[in-house]
Amino acid sequence: MPVILTVDDSPSMRKMVSFTLTGAGYEVVEAVDGVDAYEKAQLRTFDLVLTDQNMPRLDGLGLTRKLREHPGFRSTPILMLTTESSDLMKQADRAAGATGWLVKPFDPVRLIEVIKKVVR
Amino acid sequence: MQNVDHFENQKEQMSGASSEYLTFRLGSEEYGIDILKVQEIRGYEAPTRIANAPHFIKGVVNLRGTIVPIVDMRLKFNCQSCGYDEFTVVIILNLRQRVVGIVVDSVSDVMSLSDDQLRNPPEIDSTIDTDSIIGLGSLDKRMLILLDIEKLMSSSDMGLVT
Amino acid sequence: MAEVQQDSSGSGADFDLSQFYQIFFEEAGENLDQMEQMLLHLNLDTADDEELNGIFRCAHSIKGGAATFGFSDVAELTHKMESLLDKLRRHELKPNSLMVDVLLESADASRALLACHQSGTVGQGPATGDLVRRIQSLVNGEAVPAARQVAPQQPPTVEVTPPNPAKPAGDVPDAVGNKPSAGRQLVIRLTKLQQVEQANAVMELFRDIPGLGEIKASVAADALLDERVFEVHTTSSNEELLDLFAFHVAREQVVIEELSPPVGAGTNAPDGVPVNAGEPTAVAAQGYGFFDGAPGAPVQPVAEAKAPAVAVEVSKPSAKSGGAGFVQPEAATIRVAISKVDQLINLVGELVITQAMLAQNSRTLDPTIYQQLLTGLADLDRNTRDLQESVMSIRMIPMSVVFSRFPRMLRDLAGKLGKKVEFVTLGEATELDKGLVEKITDPLTHLVRNSCDHGIELPAERVRAGKPESGTITLSAAHQGGSIVIEVRDDGKGMSRKKILDKARERGMDVSDQLSDAEVWQLIFAPGFSTAEVVTDVSGRGVGMDVVKRNISALNGTVEIESSEGYGMRVSVRLPLTLAIMDGMSVGVGSEVYILPLSSVVESFQVRSDAVSTVGQDSRLVKVRDEFMPVIELEKVFQVPRYDTERTSDMMVVIEADGSRVVLLVDELLGQQQVVVKNLESNYRKVPNVSGATILGDGKVALILDTAALVRRSRH
Secondary structure: OOEEEEEOOOHHHHHHHHHHHHHOOOEEEEEOOHHHHHHHHHHOOOOEEEEEOOOOOOOHHHHHHHHHHOHHHOOOOEEEEEOOOOHHHHHHHHHHOOOEEEEOOOOHHHHHHHHHHHOO | OOOHHHHHHHHHHHHHOOOEEEEEEEOOEEEEEEHHHEEEEEEOOOOEOOOOOOOOEEEEEEEOOEEEEEEEHHHHHOOOOOOOOOOOEEEEEEOOOOEEEEEEOEEEEEEEOOHHHEEOOOOOOOOOOHHHEEEEEEEOOEEEEEEOHHHHHHOHHHOOOO | OOOOOOOOOOOOOOOOHHHHHHHHHHHHHHHHHHHHHHHHHOOOOOOOHHHHHHHHHHHHHHHHHHHHOOOHHHHHHHHHHHHHHHHHHOOOOOOOHHHHHHHHHHHHHHHHHHHHHHHOOOOOOOOOHHHHHHHHHHHOOOOOOOOOOOOOOOOOOOOOOOOOOOOOOOOOOOOOOOOOOOOEEEEEEEOOOOOHHHHHHHHHHHHHOOOOOEEEEEOOOOOOOOOEEEEEEEOOOHHHHHHHHOOOOOHHHEEEEEOOOOOOOOOOOOOOOOOOOOHHHHHHHHOEEEOOOOOOOOOOOOOOOOOOOOOOOOOOHHHHHHHOOOOOOOOOOOOOOHHHHHHHHHHHHHHHHHHHHHHHHOOOOOOOOOHHHHHHHHHHHHHHHHHHHHHHHHOEEEOHHHHOOHHHHHHHHHHHHOOOEEEEEEOOOOEEEHHHHHHHHHHHHHHHHHHHHHHOOOHHHHHHOOOOOOEEEEEEEEEEOOEEEEEEEEOOOOOOHHHHHHHHHHOOOOOOOOOOHHHHHHHHHOOOOOOOOOOOOOOOOOOOHHHHHHHHHHOOOEEEEEEEOOOEEEEEEEEEOOOOEEEEEEEEEOOEEEEEEHHHEEEEEEOOHHHEEEEOOOEEEEEEOOEEEEEEEHHHHOOOOOOOOOOOOOEEEEEEEOOEEEEEEEOEEEEEEEEEOEOOOOOOOOOOOEEEEEEOOOOOEEEEEOHHHHHHHHHO
């Protein structure tokens, strides 16, 4: 079963994503911000990382950059969940090494669709 | 006095619950109450008296940390003064609003009554307020007065409700 | 769970998100609290990046959740707040107090709206249109926004039919570096509309948001019944439009078709999506995309993001926080339902009682034979005490929780009254039982308001009196022995002895001029005693100090006042650390045991019949030193049966409660111990003169006396 790391400082969003993904048959690990996520990434690999952009301590961009420097995560799909969909944001995401983006608020159905495209 | 509709309503309520009754004796009459409302049966221990309470409220006891009032049903309905010994029985009831203990003369068994054993109560002369009487059960030669114990204990003359 | 209204946009029909609402409400509440604190502490001149980011993130988080869970009125308002905060954190705007004001008001409004959603009374929340306009003005850099005084507590006017209550006014996210292109002509089709209001709301966006563009209803031959078509002229990108519309219609419902190629599109096209008519725009409507060639990207690039090849250096503040070292992780916490904690405390209480019983029963054992047992019991005693302390501390929360509401309250109040007030807090980390915290908040609020309203003088007056223009109100908390002492101190004008004595006489109280200061101050606690000096309620609800005193007494606490005319006033509240456990003195009457709260006991002594005099029929007084005090015979009050006629009540215990002293007549003093307070009313009812019950070491129940009630009784 594929394992997804979901990172968001908002508990309600985390729970919602977790619930949606486990319902679709994925295993989910939650992290409360970039630092927490990176620590969890030291312990195991994931099939996908779903991360919010704005978080305390280490935000989505920072997390993405750090993960890409880590040998185990060079090619892991990383999707940014973001409410900012500006061009500049996307450039930043791409530069940091993100695989793609998904705009918030999103529909749980769409989330699953998108994930299916990147998780084998 | 119960009319048929009222009885039918009561029966409907009761048929939702279990039709198992704990039976106990008060004076010369035998009563039955919904077993689901009974938490446990204990011996009598002297409660802590509460001043200015009605004479049939003996006081409160400690039931594993919870303060529970003890109502002597014999005093309320039956005798002028009653004794307490090692055979005195207290039924601890777990009702919606409260936990309360009632002192009765004796406790018998748990009986299952099916619908055809239930009867419409005639205009009987029971010491207990007929509003709380759901019906009569008859089994072998015994006649059981079935009580809505929840209603009875919440009635204002029981002194538990402000 | 309460019924919660939810908008139709933005959520999949197959997923029930309502299970997450409660978490979101709590989370949003915390974010709003944090935002408020940070706004109040914000230094306008040297605003810190971290602070601005922090405030932004709070608004952002609430907006995200509100939008996801369909609370579009909250989403719109917080989106607006976020756009202002975004500019602030990017240093495109400088913070000023008007901004802080409008953000604080908006936070209040958001709270109210969320409360409506939580209780299911949508449509009765505050109107947000004015707030939105004011924020927009500030965002646009206008010096003085047209601020209409909209008090969030006013009776709400229902503006629009649900499910889109507030006036829609989401702003177009304004990203740095976006050059607005010249206008584009679009045909926008809204499909699968559940209500016509959704389409109207979209149209209103164009009306309410300056610069968004023009919209005109249009007709299309193939439009279905649940579709609406518009012609739109705008300089905004499709992405921006979809973002805006998302508050009213889900992205999948919007189809954007461009009629003419983008005019003046340069290398910095604001819209990353190629705007040809037809298919690719539907892609934008999907709201996601993958970067070509990015690690992990799907083999078939589904959508776009054809960003310009030029890599743009992004130096956003948030990126900065990502790079440099980590902050040390904060203390880990765990959320626990209060009922679980209460259950735990009950169980530990039981343990304490059982252990006490064991200790009592073992007292008569021969130590030489039972040495191991007795040692074990001594260990048990210690362990139980430690466990109890530990468990009680779970419910302890810092006073900062209580203190945190005052800065905001004082800011508003002082502003209204035209006074300048500095607020100082000390001992915020002092901990207090959660149950107490909830009950102490109201009385403290009254006291603080009092200080501001009646203590602190107007700036001019203060200057005339040689004081600094700004008054200071200090709120402090500290542990003292087994109690917590909370003080409210101000450097205002203090109380006037004369005014109080006069007022007391006016009310028919017989007061002598010889009363000590302390006694004079205590007069203000008398019921109905309210001079303009001491009562306050700026919103008009007269509340007296007597209520404050009563509240505190109900917590087994005491209140003391010190005042110096012209210099200020100090009110000290002393409370036992927890409600559940009390220091008690047990007394015997007949064969019964009663418990007195130790905090009420002044002294005790053996009665001397010559000191007792009978007044009237039954009332007895006893002379203690120079004071005459009423005697209350517990035997009579509680009708204690006397079996042993040899015994009489000959011990006197002086108690003080409700501002007076009386003497209780009992048989004997049995001892002092900590008792676990049990509620009598859960299964029985309120008993006069009794405040609760406890279980003694022998397993028996003892009643805890309500000393305030006994004192009051003696007055009749």
